[in-house]
Amino acid sequence: MTAVFTGGEESDHGSSSLRGERGSIARRERRWGLFFVSPWIIGLFAFFLIPIVASFVLSFTNYTLASTEPTEFVGLDNWKRMFDDPRVSHGLWVTLKFACFAVPLGIFVPLALAYLLTAKHLWGRGFFRVLFYLPSMVPFIAAVIVWRFYLNPQSGWWAKFLGWFGVDSPDYLRSSAWIMPTLAYIGLWGIGNAMIIFIASLNGVPRDLYEAASIDGAGTWRLFRDVTWPMISPITFYNIVILLVGLGQYFLVPFALTDRNGGVDNIALFYTMHFYNETFVNFRMGYGAALAWAMFIVVFSLTLLLFWSAKYWVHYEYEER
Structure with a gap:
């Protein structure tokens, strides 16, 4: 009984160590994956999402490109x-x-x-x-x-x-x-x-x-x-x-x-x-x-x-x- 119990402890220790190694590999792969897709993510935010949000905010203002007057919030006036x-x-x-x-x-x-x-x-x-x-x-x-x-x-x-x-x-x-x-x-x-x-x-x-x-x-x-x-x-x-x-x-x-x-x-x-x-x-x-x-x-x-x-x-x- 003692030998069987000891072997079980060794087996649990080995499986937990294997799971830890796999988890470490998965985390490393995720970091490298994020690193390689980061140019696309940065481009998405810089050239798409931020301009989209900015244009939506501008639609509630009187912003005029050629005017020197300060931009004001006008609510739904433009709409x-x-x-x-x-x-x-x-x-x-x-x-x-x-x-x-x-x-x-x-x-x-x-x-x-x-x-x-x-x-x-x-x-x-x-x-x-x-x-x-x-x-x-x-x-x-x-x-x-x-x-x-x-x-x-x-x-x-x-x-x-x-x-x-x-x-x-x-x-x-x-x-x-x-x-x-x-x-x-x-x-x-x-x-x-x-x-x-x-x-x-x-x-x-x-x-x-x-x-x-x-x-x-x-x-x-x-x-x-x-x-x-x-x-x-x-x-x-x-x-x-x-x-x-x-x-x-x-x-x-x-x-x-x-x-x-x-x-x-x-x-x-x-x-x-x-x-x-x-x-x-x-x-x-x-x-x-x-x-x-x-x-x-x-x-x-x-x-x-x-x-x-x-x-x-x-x-x-x-x-x-």
């Missing part, structure tokens, strides 16, 4: 001012009109191209995939300059093409009827990323589902509606979220094609352009911060609504319902 600012409502309306064109085109055009580029008997699939993806690699500001020359109603390439048939080209960038479809059409220049993602999702649909549906008599349309669309719905959902976030940041194209006031009668004065004018032209940083946070709240709310709706139309292969 109340947005409801009386006609350019805020105008910018939101312009953004909404653009979304009505851009969202359907940004989803269904890359999906259609991806569907065609995954066809079994398409010759040169790799070539066409590269061809459609390449425009998204071009810096967008350079592409916008090309589009400006292309759409010029007097000397543009499209105007000359229409001139061969005796048709006058409208002024796409100065017409309230044409500006939104034109901007949405230009947006197709960058659909390469969405197309590649859709191609990957289409290639991931199990072939046996198509075979089973075909045996049951499903045609091309039913195969797409009842098999393809549900199986790629998570990718469609992802692309809609990306589009929605992009709408809240849409600025470069209308700014480069028109001016900072959205052209004639402010027909392309997006909300982001009004934010730019108030913040970096008029230097009303406090009001600009409030405008930025208001757009964040709108986009975040719409994204939450989209996530809520996902349970009704997004299908996950291994999800239990």
Whole structure:
């Protein structure tokens, strides 16, 4: 009995010593791990979290960059001012009109191209995939300059093409009827990323589902509606979220094609352009911060609504319902 008891003490001592060594190794690994990720953590705080908090605080002040007067806390004055600012409502309306064109085109055009580029008997699939993806690699500001020359109603390439048939080209960038479809059409220049993602999702649909549906008599349309669309719905959902976030940041194209006031009668004065004018032209940083946070709240709310709706139309292969 004594020998057994002594051996147990030695075993407990050995196991506790082993646990102590493992704990020491784990602590050392955690310290080294924190050391190697510390540049990212410092960058996160210095360039993201602190500016975000600072901008939120500024939205409650009258801070003006070009003013020598001291900054004062004004409470909700900047937020109340947005409801009386006609350019805020105008910018939101312009953004909404653009979304009505851009969202359907940004989803269904890359999906259609991806569907065609995954066809079994398409010759040169790799070539066409590269061809459609390449425009998204071009810096967008350079592409916008090309589009400006292309759409010029007097000397543009499209105007000359229409001139061969005796048709006058409208002024796409100065017409309230044409500006939104034109901007949405230009947006197709960058659909390469969405197309590649859709191609990957289409290639991931199990072939046996198509075979089973075909045996049951499903045609091309039913195969797409009842098999393809549900199986790629998570990718469609992802692309809609990306589009929605992009709408809240849409600025470069209308700014480069028109001016900072959205052209004639402010027909392309997006909300982001009004934010730019108030913040970096008029230097009303406090009001600009409030405008930025208001757009964040709108986009975040719409994204939450989209996530809520996902349970009704997004299908996950291994999800239990």
